[in-house]
Structure formats: C-alpha cells, structure tokens
Amino acid sequence: MTDFNATPTPVKVNAGESLREFWHYFSVNRGAVIGLVVFALLVLVAIFAPLLAPHSPDQQYRDAILTPPIWDAMGDPRFLLGTDPVGRDMLSRLIHGARYSLFIGLFVVVGALVVGVVLGVLAGYFGGWVDALIMRVMDIILSFPSLLLALVLVAILGPGLFNAMVAIALVLQPHFARLVRAAVMAEKNREYVTAAKLSGASHMRLMLITILPNCLGPLIVQATLSFSNAILEAAALGFLGMGAQPPTPEWGTMLASAREFILRAPWVVTFPGLAILITVLAINLIGDGLRDALDPKLKRS
Amino acid sequence: MLNYILRRLALIVPTIIGISLCAFFFVRVLPGDPILAMAGQHGVTPERYEILREQFGYNLPIWQQYFNYLGNVLQGNFGISLSTKRPVLTEFLTLFPATIELSLVAMLLAVVIGIPAGIFAAVKRGSWFDQFTMGVALTGYSMPIFWWGLLLIIFFSGYLGWTPVSGRIALTFFLRPITGFMLIDTLLYGNWPAFVSALRHLILPAVVLGTIPLAVIARQTRSAMLEVLGEDYVRTARAKGLSPNRVVNVHALRNAMIPVITTIGLQVGLLLGGAILTETIFSWPGIGKWMIDSISKRDYVVVQSGLLLIALIVMAVNLIVDLLYAVINPRIRVQ
Numbered sequence: 001m002t003d004f005n006a007t008p009t010p011v012k013v014n015a016g017e018s019l020r021e022f023w024h025y026f027s028v029n030r031g032a033v034i035g036l037v038v039f040a041l042l043v044l045v046a047i048f049a050p051l052l053a054p055h056s057p058d059q060q061y062r063d064a065i066l067t068p069p070i071w072d073a074m075g076d077p078r079f080l081l082g083t084d085p086v087g088r089d090m091l092s093r094l095i096h097g098a099r100y101s102l103f104i105g106l107f108v109v110v111g112a113l114v115v116g117v118v119l120g121v122l123a124g125y126f127g128g129w130v131d132a133l134i135m136r137v138m139d140i141i142l143s144f145p146s147l148l149l150a151l152v153l154v155a156i157l158g159p160g161l162f163n164a165m166v167a168i169a170l171v172l173q174p175h176f177a178r179l180v181r182a183a184v185m186a187e188k189n190r191e192y193v194t195a196a197k198l199s200g201a202s203h204m205r206l207m208l209i210t211i212l213p214n215c216l217g218p219l220i221v222q223a224t225l226s227f228s229n230a231i232l233e234a235a236a237l238g239f240l241g242m243g244a245q246p247p248t249p250e251w252g253t254m255l256a257s258a259r260e261f262i263l264r265a266p267w268v269v270t271f272p273g274l275a276i277l278i279t280v281l282a283i284n285l286i287g288d289g290l291r292d293a294l295d296p297k298l299k300r301s
Numbered sequence: 302m303l304n305y306i307l308r309r310l311a312l313i314v315p316t317i318i319g320i321s322l323c324a325f326f327f328v329r330v331l332p333g334d335p336i337l338a339m340a341g342q343h344g345v346t347p348e349r350y351e352i353l354r355e356q357f358g359y360n361l362p363i364w365q366q367y368f369n370y371l372g373n374v375l376q377g378n379f380g381i382s383l384s385t386k387r388p389v390l391t392e393f394l395t396l397f398p399a400t401i402e403l404s405l406v407a408m409l410l411a412v413v414i415g416i417p418a419g420i421f422a423a424v425k426r427g428s429w430f431d432q433f434t435m436g437v438a439l440t441g442y443s444m445p446i447f448w449w450g451l452l453l454i455i456f457f458s459g460y461l462g463w464t465p466v467s468g469r470i471a472l473t474f475f476l477r478p479i480t481g482f483m484l485i486d487t488l489l490y491g492n493w494p495a496f497v498s499a500l501r502h503l504i505l506p507a508v509v510l511g512t513i514p515l516a517v518i519a520r521q522t523r524s525a526m527l528e529v530l531g532e533d534y535v536r537t538a539r540a541k542g543l544s545p546n547r548v549v550n551v552h553a554l555r556n557a558m559i560p561v562i563t564t565i566g567l568q569v570g571l572l573l574g575g576a577i578l579t580e581t582i583f584s585w586p587g588i589g590k591w592m593i594d595s596i597s598k599r600d601y602v603v604v605q606s607g608l609l610l611i612a613l614i615v616m617a618v619n620l621i622v623d624l625l626y627a628v629i630n631p632r633i634r635v636q
Binding site: 031136137139140142143144145146147148151152153155156228232235236239240241252255259262263266269270272273276277280281283284285288 | 315316319320323327328330331436439440442443444445447448449451452454455459570571573574575577578581592593596597599604608611612615616619
C-alpha cells in the first residue's frame with residue numbers, strides 16, 4: 001500500500017505546520033481572537049460602507065440638525081445615532097469613516113515598512129559609513145516628537161489627508177529601520193548566510209531572500225503597532241485641522257468640527273472617538289497576540 | 302564610565318547638527334513669505350520690503366542664512382517672534398514651566414499608579430485583578446487622548462461642574478510668577494484659594510496626558526516583573542524561606558525596575574507630543590499650544606526655534622536616561 005514514489009514536499013508541510021503552530025499560540029490569547037473578529041468586522045463595514053450606511057454621509061437634513069440618538073426622548077427613528085451640527089446622519093458618517101481609518105493605517109504601514117526595511121537592510125548589511133549615515137538620520141527624525149514633526153511636515157506639504165499620511169509614514173519609518181538593522185546585523189554572520197555567500201549569491205539576493213525572511217517576526221509585530229499608531233496620529237492631525245479636511249467623514253476631523261458642541265450635543269463627540277478607540281484597541285489586541293505567538297521567549301511560560 | 306559618556310556625546314554632535322539643519326530648512330520651505338507674514342494685514346511697500354529683507358538677512362544665500370542662524374543660536378539668540386515681536390527664547394522660557402508642570406504631574410500619576418498596578422498584576426498573574434488591570438491598560442494605551450480629554454470635560458466640567466474647562470488658574474488671581482510652577486508659586490505666596498484653583502485646573506489635563514504613559518508603565522512593569530519572577534535567584538530566595546513580600550520587594554522589584562526606568566525615560570518625547578493635544582483641548586498656556594498656534598499663524602521664527610529647542614530637550618532627556626541606565630546596569634557600559 002505504501003507508495004514509495006510519493007516524495008513528501010517538506011517546505012509545504014513546514015509552512016502549514018508552522019502556521020498551525022502559530023494559530024495555536026495566537027488563539028490561546030482570548031483577547032487577540034476578539035480583536036481579530038472586531039477587526040474583520042470593521043474591514044467588512046469599510047468594504048460595504050455604501051450598502052450598510054442608511055444615508056449618504058454628506059446628505060444634510062436641515063430639518064433634523066443635532067438630533068440626539070434614538071434612545072433619547074428627542075431621538076428620530078431615521079437617525080440611529082443622531083445627527084451632527086449640519087444635520088448629517090452620524091451612523092452613516094461613522095460607517096464611511098471606517099474606510100478612511102483603515103486605508104490610512106494600510107497606506108502608512110506599507111509606506112513606512114517599505115522605506116524602513118530598505119534603509120534598515122542597507123544599514124545592517126553594509127555597515128560602516130552607510131550604517132552611520134542612515135542611523136544618524138533616523139536619530140534626527142526620532143528626536144522630534146512624532147506628532148510635532150508630522151504637523152510641521154503637513155504645514156510644509158499643505159493640509160490634507162494624503163500629505164498627512166505621507167508625513168506619518170515618514171515619522172514612523174525609523175522604528176522599522178532600527179528593528180531591521182538590528183535583526184540583519186544579528187543574522188548576517190550566521191552560517192547559512194556565509195554558505196549562501198560562498199555559493200555566489202549576490203548582495204541583493206543575500207539581503208532580500210536569505211536574510212530578510214528571518215527578521216519577519218518582530219517586523220510583523222511592529223507593523224501592527226504602527227497600524228494603530230497611524231490611525232491615532234492621523235485622527236490627531238485631523239482633530240488639529242491638519243489632516244483630512246471637512247466634509248470628509250474622517251473620525252478625527254469629525255471630532256474637530258464637533259468640539260464646540262461638546263456640552264450641548266455630547267453624542268457628536270462621543271461616537272467618532274469611540275470608533276477610533278474600538279479600532280485601535282482591536283488592532284492592539286491582535287498585536288499583543290502576535291507578539292506572544294511570535295516571540296519564542298514567551299512561549300515557554 | 303567616563304569613556305561611555307564621551308562616546309555617547311560624540312554620537313550626539315552630528316545629530317544636533319542634523320536637527321538644526323532640519324529645523325532651519327523645514328521652516329524655510331514652508332509656503333508663504335516671512336516678511337509678508339511679519340507685516341501682517343497692513344502690507345508693506347516694495348521699498349520697505351527690500352529694507353526688511355536686508356535687515357533680516359533674507360537676501361543672503363541660503364547656506365549663509367543657516368550659518369548666521371546657527372551663530373545666533375549659539376549665542377542664545379533664537380530670533381524674534383513674527384507675531385508677538387518678543388524674543389523666542391523669552392516666550393519659550395515663560396511657557397515652558399507650564400508644560401513641565403503639566404508633564405511632571407502627569408508622569409507622577411502614571412508612575413504612582415502604574416508601577417504598583419503592574420507589580421500586583423504580575424504577582425497575581427491570571428487573576429481577575431490581572432486581567433482587569435491589563436484590559437484597562439490596553440484601553441488606555443489605545444486611547445485617542447484628544448477625545449478622552451473631551452469626554453472628561455463633558456463629564457467633570459459639563460455634567461458635574463467640578464473642574465474648569467481651560468487655563469491654568471482662575472482669572473481672579475494675579476500672581477507674579479516666581480518659579481513659573483503654579484502649584485509651587487501659589488504655596489510660596491501662601492495663597493490657599495489660588496492653590497486650590499490651580500490644582501483644579503491642572504487635574505484633568507494631567508489625567509489626560511498621563512493616560513498613555515500610565516498604561517505603558519503598567520504593562521512594562523508587569524512583563525518585567527514576570528520575567529524576573531521566573532529567574533533562578535528568585536526561586537532561591539523563595540526556597541530559603543523568605544517571606545513572599547520580601548522576595549517581591551527586595552529581590553524581584555529592584556531588577557525589574559531597570560527596563561521600567563528606561564520606559565519612563567522614553568515616554569518624555571511622547572509626553573511632549575501628547576502635550577500638543579492636551580494643551581490645545583484645555584487651552585493650557587504651554588509650549589505645545591504655542592507651537593500649534595505658531596504653525597497656524599505661520600510664525601516661522603517660532604516654529605524654527607521651537608522645533609530646535611524641543612528636539613534638543615528630548616535628546617538631552619534621552620541621553621540622561623541612557624546614562625542613568627548605564628549607572629544602574631553595568632553590563633551596558635562594556636558594549
């Protein structure tokens with residue numbers, strides 16, 4: 001019965017097994033699973049926003065300005081979470097806002113990751129003056145408070161969502177560069193790298209194919225952290241009037257225009273912030289789970 | 302140790318030059334014209350414009366302007382604010398104590414609550430207290446603090462009417478600053494009602510600014526404690542029959558504090574970033590609000606020198622933390 005010709009494919013089995021092992025460690029953390037579920041729901045909400053939102057996010061109902069949420073005696077069944085100061089439906093704006101926040105997170109992380117990895121690999125692999133130059137530039141970026149630096153960059157580039165994302169990616173990118181550099185420096189003198197070098201692999205191949213995959217663990221954790229940081233910082237910039245501009249239904253921008261109504265209409269302030277908090281919390285829960293699952297030091301406990 | 306300090310200082314020189322370059326050139330590429338901004342809405346005649354350009358050195362090549370700027374800064378001249386016409390350094394020194402006071406109280410709250418919470422969570426690992434504390438800590442860590450500030454205002458100022466909404470002290474008190482720290486000045490004058498007023502103004506901003514450091518410190522303390530509690534010397538101490546309190550407080554805590562102190566130091570940069578938001582929400586007259594106001598007023602000189610001063614402070618604090626770290630942990634010095 002045994003088929004001796006069936007050659008096992010070790011690479012595939014390993015990948016499946018390590019994924020299963022990873023899931024085993026990840027799912028032990030109940031919070032991480034909850035975070036993942038919430039995040040998945042948010043992604044669905046963002047994708048299907050136009051179908052889910054009961055109203056257009058920009059439609060102004062002039063007869064229903066500052067309507068409280070439905071559970072208030074003054075509530076209007078048309079507007080579940082009430083309306084804002086110009087009569088737009090809060091719920092619809094929040095649903096559309098999910099698109100902005102998740103897109104901001106994704107854009108910033110990809111941008112910061114690509115730039116940070118390239119700089120980090122170059123610095124760690126070549127060392128010497130390349131390393132010194134890149135790392136001093138990273139030190140300079142890190143010695144400004146990130147929000148302040150992002151603010152000044154946006155002031156230079158002009159307020160707006162795209163510029164805000166570019167600025168945030170720029171200030172978050174040194175964390176990736178430092179991480180990758182340290183990992184590359186630890187890996188580059190290992191035997192498998194020497195072996196690859198002796199068999200004639202090019203610098204490019206050594207950097208990207210031989211070394212980089214072995215630095216993935218901490219990078220994934222950092223990417224998750226940056227994702228939530230990016231959302232928070234973009235919301236802060238929006239709140240300070242330097243990020244997405246009204247009438248964009250971005251959550252931070254919504255908070256900025258709601259500020260003067262905080263005592264009269266608390267719901268216009270409460271919900272956008274709650275949306276930010278839930279999103280960031282879900283991502284941070286996932287991040288904690290990933291860190292525990294990917295960090296071999298914690299596995300033994 | 303001296304060797305270590307010298308090496309660290311040598312690394313800092315290029316960073317300082319880089320910071321000054323950034324502050325200078327960032328601001329020079331800001332859209333708008335500094336002289337028109339200075340003239341304000343009255344405008345300026347073309348002849349006067351040329352005179353002013355020459356007077357402020359804007360007609361020189363840009364690199365020469367940079368060196369002039371650097372030379373002035375080294376002599377303690379950080380320029381004159383375009384909007385208030387006062388020296389930037391004077392403004393900075395007037396406003397800085399407000400930010401320091403706010404940050405210190407915020408940090409105090411974070412340390413006094415965060416460290417014990419982290420220790421208990423680690424000692425009672427897996428208990429409801431541990432889960433609850435870590436849940437709260439992660440929520441605090443994920444908090445958009447500008448929203449958190451607004452919520453606290455809604456509840457404590459709007460609903461309960463306990464705390465004022467903005468400023469450092471009620472306008473009815475006129476106190477000439479001695480130290481610039483409102484809590485200390487009011488006590489030095491022996492003016493008890495003023496002290497209470499200052500405290501009531503301070504408490505909400507301090508809670509808001511302290512939230513994220515508190516969460517970070519609690520989490521870091523817990524994980525550092527857990528790591529140390531698993532070490533052999535802790536087991537030995539337990540096996541010797543020492544009381545659990547003594548094991549935790551003497552054997553574990555001292556070693557666990559090393560990473561926690563680093564974490565506290567690293568929060569300083571973040572604290573200054575958080576101060577921008579906190580001071581904006583509570584109209585707190587500190588450097589965070591000053592910077593954001595200057596950015597929106599396009600006050601080049603303030604933004605330039607403010608960036609430089611803030612970056613230098615963050616760097617100095619990080620350096621001090623590194624040195625302290627080397628003092629506590631001799632292993633660092635050798636590397």
